[in-house]
Amino acid sequence: xxxxxxxxxxxxxxxxxxxxxxxxxxxxxxxxxxxxxVCVVGESGSGKSVxxxxxxxxxxxxxxxxxxxxxxxxxxxxxxxxxxMRELRGQRMAMIFQExxxxxxxxxxxxxxxxxxxxxxxxxxxxxxxxQRVQSLAEDVHLPDPTNIVHRYPHQLSGGQRQRIMIAMAxxxxxxxxxxxxxxxALDVTTQKQILELxxxxxxxxGIGVLFITHDFGVVAEIADRVVxxxxxxxxxxxxxxxxxxxxxxxxxxxLIDAVPGSKLPAAREIADDVLLRVDNLSKTYGSFGLFxxxxxxxxxxxxxxxxxxxxxxxGIVGESGSGKSTLARCISRLQTPTSGDIWLGxxxxxxxxxxxxxxxxxxxxxxxxxxxxxxxPRLRIGDALVEGARNFGVDAREASQRSRRLLDxxxxxxxxxxxxxxxxSGGQRQRIxxxxxxASEPDxxxxxxxxxxxxxxxxxxxxxxxxxxxxxxxxxIIFITHDLRVAGQLCDRLVVMQSGKIVEQGPxxxxxxxxxxxxxxELLAAAPGREFLASAQxx
Amino acid sequence: xxxxxxxPTVFRSTVTILRRHPGLLFGLVVITAMVILAVAAxxxxxxxxxxxxxxxxxxPPSAAFWFGTDSTGRDLWSRIAYGSRVSLIVGAxxxxxxxxxxxxxxxxxxxxxxxxxxxxxIMDGVMxxxxxxxxxxxxxxxxASLHTVIIAITLPEIPRVVRLTRSVVLTVRGEAYVEAAISxxxxxxxxxxxxxxxxxxxPVIVQxxxxxxxxxxxxxxxxxxxxxxxxEIPSWGNIMADGRNYFQMAPQLIMIxxxxxxxxxLAVNILGDSLxxxxxxxxxxSVGDAQ
Numbered sequence: 024x025x026x027x028x029x030x031x032x033x034x035x036x037x038x039x040x041x042x043x044x045x046x047x048x049x050x051x052x053x054x055x056x057x058x059x060x061v062c063v064v065g066e067s068g069s070g071k072s073v074x075x076x077x078x079x080x081x082x083x084x085x086x087x088x089x090x091x092x093x094x095x096x097x098x099x100x101x102x103x104x105x106x107x108m109r110e111l112r113g114q115r116m117a118m119i120f121q122e123x124x125x126x127x128x129x130x131x132x133x134x135x136x137x138x139x140x141x142x143x144x145x146x147x148x149x150x151x152x153x154x155q156r157v158q159s160l161a162e163d164v165h166l167p168d169p170t171n172i173v174h175r176y177p178h179q180l181s182g183g184q185r186q187r188i189m190i191a192m193a194x195x196x197x198x199x200x201x202x203x204x205x206x207x208x209a210l211d212v213t214t215q216k217q218i219l220e221l222x223x224x225x226x227x228x229x230g231i232g233v234l235f236i237t238h239d240f241g242v243v244a245e246i247a248d249r250v251v252x253x254x255x256x257x258x259x260x261x262x263x264x265x266x267x268x269x270x271x272x273x274x275x276x277x278x279l280i281d282a283v284p285g286s287k288l289p290a291a292r293e294i295a296d297d298v299l300l301r302v303d304n305l306s307k308t309y310g311s312f313g314l315f316x317x318x319x320x321x322x323x324x325x326x327x328x329x330x331x332x333x334x335x336x337x338x339g340i341v342g343e344s345g346s347g348k349s350t351l352a353r354c355i356s357r358l359q360t361p362t363s364g365d366i367w368l369g370x371x372x373x374x375x376x377x378x379x380x381x382x383x384x385x386x387x388x389x390x391x392x393x394x395x396x397x398x399x400x401p402r403l404r405i406g407d408a409l410v411e412g413a414r415n416f417g418v419d420a421r422e423a424s425q426r427s428r429r430l431l432d433x434x435x436x437x438x439x440x441x442x443x444x445x446x447x448x449s450g451g452q453r454q455r456i457x458x459x460x461x462x463a464s465e466p467d468x469x470x471x472x473x474x475x476x477x478x479x480x481x482x483x484x485x486x487x488x489x490x491x492x493x494x495x496x497x498x499x500x501i502i503f504i505t506h507d508l509r510v511a512g513q514l515c516d517r518l519v520v521m522q523s524g525k526i527v528e529q530g531p532x533x534x535x536x537x538x539x540x541x542x543x544x545x546e547l548l549a550a551a552p553g554r555e556f557l558a559s560a561q562x563x
Numbered sequence: 564x565x566x567x568x569x570x571p572t573v574f575r576s577t578v579t580i581l582r583r584h585p586g587l588l589f590g591l592v593v594i595t596a597m598v599i600l601a602v603a604a605x606x607x608x609x610x611x612x613x614x615x616x617x618x619x620x621x622x623p624p625s626a627a628f629w630f631g632t633d634s635t636g637r638d639l640w641s642r643i644a645y646g647s648r649v650s651l652i653v654g655a656x657x658x659x660x661x662x663x664x665x666x667x668x669x670x671x672x673x674x675x676x677x678x679x680x681x682x683x684x685i686m687d688g689v690m691x692x693x694x695x696x697x698x699x700x701x702x703x704x705x706x707a708s709l710h711t712v713i714i715a716i717t718l719p720e721i722p723r724v725v726r727l728t729r730s731v732v733l734t735v736r737g738e739a740y741v742e743a744a745i746s747x748x749x750x751x752x753x754x755x756x757x758x759x760x761x762x763x764x765x766p767v768i769v770q771x772x773x774x775x776x777x778x779x780x781x782x783x784x785x786x787x788x789x790x791x792x793x794x795e796i797p798s799w800g801n802i803m804a805d806g807r808n809y810f811q812m813a814p815q816l817i818m819i820x821x822x823x824x825x826x827x828x829l830a831v832n833i834l835g836d837s838l839x840x841x842x843x844x845x846x847x848x849s850v851g852d853a854q
Binding site: 356357358382383385386388389390392393394397398399400401402403411412415416457460461463464 | 738739740741742743744745746747748749750757758761762
């Protein structure tokens with residue numbers, strides 16, 4: 024048992040100062056050994072982050088451990104003095120977070136930020152020694168060109184490089200335990216794959232134990248030795264990664280594993296050759312405008328994109344951040360005006376149309392946005408939000424309100440929602456409302472811009488089902504933008520793959536997955552976490 | 564029926580809010596007291612504040628003259644009570660006028676991008692002129708009256724409201740719900756009234772309270788310098804200006820109105836601070852997102 028880096032026994036964390044006791048983490052036990060990666064899996068609100076924060080002693084005020092014990096290398100952490108905890112953080116345990124940009128100081132070079140750790144914790148080290156150590160850390164986390172990169176500022180690095188810097192900082196004092204809180208969720212798939220490889224490699228080389236928090240069983244399949252599944256503050260299942268993945272004992276675990284997108288490709292469907300929308304050579308260049316006319320920095324976000332969309336078709340646009348997929352979507356829905364090219368909608372070119380004329384055509388294309396928390400007006404009741412689109416296009420008030428009831432029913436919500444405000448709903452419910460709102464003007468085309476990326480996997484699966492269902496029932500054409508090839512594969516009839524502003528490949532989902540023609544597409548496919556596991560699961 | 568059920572809960576939540584924000588309570592109490600003083604001045608043991616009694620000059624406080632008399636024998640208490648009207652009217656009207664004008668210009672600037680550059684350069688120009696100098700210029704051009712004083716103080720406050728409004732409009736414009744409304748073909752005026760205005764109001768209202776306190780202070784300064792409210796109208800600034808020469812004999816002539824100006828400005832500022840906490844959407848949302 025002494026081999027455990029971390030052992031948590033019967034930990035309970037509760038809200039302090041509440042009139043009635045309310046626990047957010049109840050009776051959680053888990054352990055992490057040397058050279059072991061333990062994944063804690065659960066959806067938002069499952070208590071996985073609270074557990075890791077308790078270990079680090081950085082619980083937000085209002086939360087406190089009330090029972091159980093947390094031992095780090097045999098030393099009890101609950102009740103340890105703040106000074107001792109400060110010593111342990113960094114020296115014995117370290118943590119990396121989801122968004123590396125906010126965790127780095129923007130006005131200091133990254134090398135300085137690593138060096139600072141040594142100056143504070145290892146005052147006996149000379150400047151030259153520190154420099155050397157910073158260098159070797161940069162090499163350890165496989166940063167390109169380590170001698171120069173340490174002199175850069177955080178904004179000059181990519182997301183993946185920043186996360187590598189965070190890992191280098193976490194490992195600087197050679198801790199025994201690394202806690203990683205969704206460290207790859209904000210990253211592109213290919214970068215995610217590299218970071219996961221790096222973590223695995225560091226575990227093997229340096230013998231640290233890792234507590235890895237994630238919501239994605241695909242990531243679990245890639246990296247975990249052991250898995251702990253949490254739900255509503257309780258551990259519902261734990262065991263070796265292989266056992267849990269192949270034969271989960273709990274229905275909840277099963278559901279989470281099944282919710283990993285891409286577990287099954289849909290059968291190819293027949294789609295009539297009835298083109299709704301054609302985009303020809305669409306380009307968009309962002310330029311900044313100074314006080315006196317046009318300024319420099321012309322930077323093409325989209326170059327000569329051409330595609331077509333047929334009635335009842337779901338077209339996926341896939342690419343990493345910065346690939347221009349969102350720009351394409353925003354140009355098609357005319358939230359932005361393209362620099363050049365044509366958008367043919369029912370025989371009319373709307374690419375350069377003035378807003379006044381455009382308003383009539385907006386009915387046909389509606390948008391569902393990524394973040395459901397921000398896409399509903401916080402001060403407008405759901406009922407008012409739902410009738411707005413229909414009212415704008417000349418539907419009378421009674422008909423519009425009847426329609427909004429029908430739509431709520433269609434997206435699986437009941438009428439009581441009409442009188443409530445957006446903040447009274449969960450993320451998944453809000454996204455359903457957003458879809459209902461988009462449908463209120465009876466569009467032909469729905470543009471879903473990363474519409475499920477902000478949702479938990481199980482909710483994500485429900486929303487994807489809803490979109491499929493809507494296509495069947497309403498004959499809706501959907502443009503589905505995502506960075507996640509697995510999601511796209513599950514839903515789309517045809518895929519468009521984008522890279523740095525250009526469409527590099529397009530074709531039917533099945534053939535694109537089976538035989539990608541472009542190296543980039545192959546790379547994207549290979550990077551999807553949990554691919555091997557899913558492939559083997561499919562055969563079985 | 565529902566009113567019977569809801570009114571105690573409304574009352575209770577008001578009490579809770581006031582207990583959590585003692586500043587709000589302080590501000591409201593002081594301002595309410597000032598409003599009562601201003602409105603009920605004729606019935607609060609006052610006499611004509613402009614009535615001169617040459618034989619009763621610079622009397623100390625007594626039962627007849629609560630705060631004593633000034634250099635021409637006018638009753639100080641009456642002057643202060645009536646003078647509160649000027650301060651409150653100036654504070655409230657400057658805040659209201661600059662709020663409305665600034666909100667309209669700021670929203671146009673934030674939504675109609677073609678006009679943005681022109682409007683903002685004009686506002687920069689107005690802001691480049693020191694507020695007190697602009698006020699002195701306006702008053703000397705149009706003559707001293709309560710109206711000119713209000714206009715003179717309002718003018719330099721407008722660009723501040725415009726800038727604030729524009730910046731919050733730009734933030735809200737980028738929100739997905741505004742884009743959703745645009746893609747639903749919502750006409751621009753409805754977009755502004757329904758989606759943008761309700762979501763920018765909170766910071767602008769907070770700004771208005773600071774404008775009100777600044778206006779009270781500037782009015783008092785202008786009057787003290789003898790270029791503000793006409794000297795026949797009693798205002799706290801005028802009272803202090805009159806008392807300037809007699810400070811050693813009757814310090815209350817400056818101390819009392821000075822204290823009241825400070826108290827009112829402090830109360831309005833603290834009220835604004837508490838409103839900012841209270842109207843902060845992060846606070847409001849954290850309550851809604853509890854689960």
